[in-house]
Amino acid sequence: MWGDKSVKFSANILDIATRGVLLNRADARSIGVLDGDRVQIINIKNGISTAALVHTTSTIARQGTVGIYRITNERLHLEDGAEVEIREAKRPASLDFIKKKMDGIRLNKEETLTIIKDVVSDDLSAAELTAYITASYINPLDMDEVEHLTRAMVETGEQIKFASRPIVDKHSIGGVPGNKISLLVVPIIAASGLKIPKTSSRAITGAGGTADLMEVLASVEFSAGEVQQMTEKVGGAIVWGGATNIAPADDRIIIQEYPFKIDARGQMLASVMAKKFAVGANLVVIDIPVGLHTKVATMAEGRKLAREFIELGERLGMKVECALTYGDIPVGHSIGPKLEVKEALRVLEGATEPNSFIQKSISLAGIAFEMSGKAARGTGAAMAQEILTKGKALEKFRQIIEIQGGDSTVKSDDIILGEHQYVVKAPASGYVIEMNNRSLITLARTAGAPQDAGAGILLHAKKGKLVKAGEPLFTLYAERNWRLQNAIEEGRRLMPVLVEGMLLDRVPSISEI
């Protein structure tokens, strides 16, 4: 459809945070492209090219110019007015492979790699990627395909290669609020002399990912090379994976899964293990919280998932152990970035509570010690406890904070929580019989977490505790009053913490709960 097969335009960078190019309608007509068609754009100066979908306008882009949206230009590095060439985009070969997967045919290594390459280079649209995700969800990946996908995710991003092994890593598959354990596990492990370059995520649906938490104390945006250097130097780092370009396909996939709340088994396995493999880890501890309101409902399911992680690890040359943990209620008492950081710092500073948080952290660190040979079987947790009790973990954490550009003298008391607070009290005396993880997360998000780092929930009573009428059940924290008000209203509706004997059908106002 193209005259001499390519046309030159003058680029006009548009500050719109999306992907795509904007063509004058007359230009679009003359080269024969329609709205939604895909074109190939080439930065003539540096030769970089990328595909993008076309929008048209009669006014915003003059004839002879092309508007380049910001995210597309992050790839092209064009300056305003630079010359670009636009060509007809070839139909990505991955579309045929995605169609194959729709038809229930297994994909081989090459086909999977082609798809993931096209994901990373923006050659697939969001809709096309969704088709791949949907097809892989309905026609689940077998272990060969999961391995291909893992390797493809690794190969299409940056990788860290440490000079010496072992390199430890840990991952929690999520779904449990208040799961701040990396803030203890990483310094405990690093304090033992092992290396742990921990990349973590920001919350998408949660109230705070480990990256959101660490950001309260230090910068979390580093390149893969910087992560390696910091780990070599102080033994560990806690950074946001999204900034590293490690397994970048994974983020794209997760964004498309989000509307359907799917977390296809094969993709989840590949997602976790690709990131561990790419940072060079060879000893990996995986925390699988099991519980009704988490991602894994039963122990049987948890064990099956654990076996899959272990098998995938073997195929990749990594030693994996999994811990099935209690996931029915939050870890510790705090939910939300600053609340969780404060709680973690307290424990590092010597607090012996909350027990659930400390026990889970030292158990996972202990597994790593046993896997690495630092501790004999059955003695890892004790070793972790000792590192914690002796203040070595605090010292290590301060080194990590410092190397990541934070204030290494920070104390738990320095963390300022949201100033707008509301205490929800027990309406009757009785045992706390239920805590709903999902409702707690929703409530913390309504209060502003994780964007408002000081927002969240502090639990005063956990499941099984006997409370008296009028005693506090939990405190809501917010940085903005309107968000606190919304959260109070939402709390009335959700009732995330239930006390035995509470009326469920007649709750006139929150102050009476």
Place this chain on the structure above:
Amino acid sequence: MWGDKSVKFSANILDIATRGVLLNRADARSIGVLDGDRVQIINIKNGISTAALVHTTSTIARQGTVGIYRITNERLHLEDGAEVEIREAKRPASLDFIKKKMDGIRLNKEETLTIIKDVVSDDLSAAELTAYITASYINPLDMDEVEHLTRAMVETGEQIKFASRPIVDKHSIGGVPGNKISLLVVPIIAASGLKIPKTSSRAITGAGGTADLMEVLASVEFSAGEVQQMTEKVGGAIVWGGATNIAPADDRIIIQEYPFKIDARGQMLASVMAKKFAVGANLVVIDIPVGLHTKVATMAEGRKLAREFIELGERLGMKVECALTYGDIPVGHSIGPKLEVKEALRVLEGATEPNSFIQKSISLAGIAFEMSGKAARGTGAAMAQEILTKGKALEKFRQIIEIQGGDSTVKSDDIILGEHQYVVKAPASGYVIEMNNRSLITLARTAGAPQDAGAGILLHAKKGKLVKAGEPLFTLYAERNWRLQNAIEEGRRLMPVLVEGMLLDRVPSISEI
């Protein structure tokens, strides 16, 4: 995430032909939305609201203003500077139903209707719609679901209700180039006194849909009400369905299917029958071309599809008959809008060739005559032939052209073809042993069809004909020389017409073919 749950902005209409809204980054942050989030926008003046995805900018939209992209504004009807309210968009309920379909669970009537409503109201993104299409392709719709989908497509668009029955309609499921038969079938049927309000499509992957053809002679963009009036007046109309708002969900679905070349059985059935049902048809003839290079490869497949059309028709209270037709080679000799219109006018004017085109047209019209009782079983085709031969079809076609705003005195000789032409000759004497439909379509498109209406292919010899070396096989037509040159090059590569004894592995230049 919203203060008083809604925020007011001043609208700035952006001439960008897509859906969405553009928020200043500071505003987006303060109301807590991110790029790619969905918001609800309300035109305060008229109360119309729609959902749209958010893009952000620091410069193009000032704080307090929101840029509204053109397609989103086609729904909102905002004027520049008008006040709009932006609210947090609720998560569309259809996402849960799409997830159900992913999980292999059948959807009921309500669930399907919810999805299709969300498709039509832009409450689903392209990616989310793709997930539905992919899930319905992998987990095929059963006949109940197809019926639900058909009814949902009808209910979410406009419908025509004629005062009297029968109302006839016809549909070809496509895949065969040069299939201009509606230009004969519609006037033949209308000339008999039966009513046939024919909505048709533009080519997406083909070289010319019926709407592209008719547009050579008259306007094809009418509302559903106008289609009804024209049909009441002259017995028939040939319009572009896309302009009528009849079953509008269908177009959205087809666009998303396009990258994967899927045409899921259930969706195809619903797509065809929804459009027939919505125009009020109760007698429907469906042309199912069978052949290796069409959508239906074997007679067995064709019969199965026919039974499904008939069953769906019964459920909807429509009488359906299907004709399995020979689809291995083009219908008639012409491919491309003006070439096909010229050929159809010639036949209407009295030409007795091409036989394939005339026989197919009178057979299908004859079936309609027999279904309606106008003709006894076995005599419909003869009646159609008589209407054609006596010039009644031409007279009726001229009435249709006139009522659609065209020149009713038009003759076949008035149709001017593309001025750039190239004759491809037989390289050797022998029988024409193969014509490849897909390659012919690709070639016609390369020459410019359907956008350049004068572009296309005229076949001088069809399969089975004995040709001598040097005799013309086909002529390429184009409106622009560079497109002709591209087509010549493409023709050399594709060789869509093969003569017995042609070398396949040594073809130095097109002039020698």
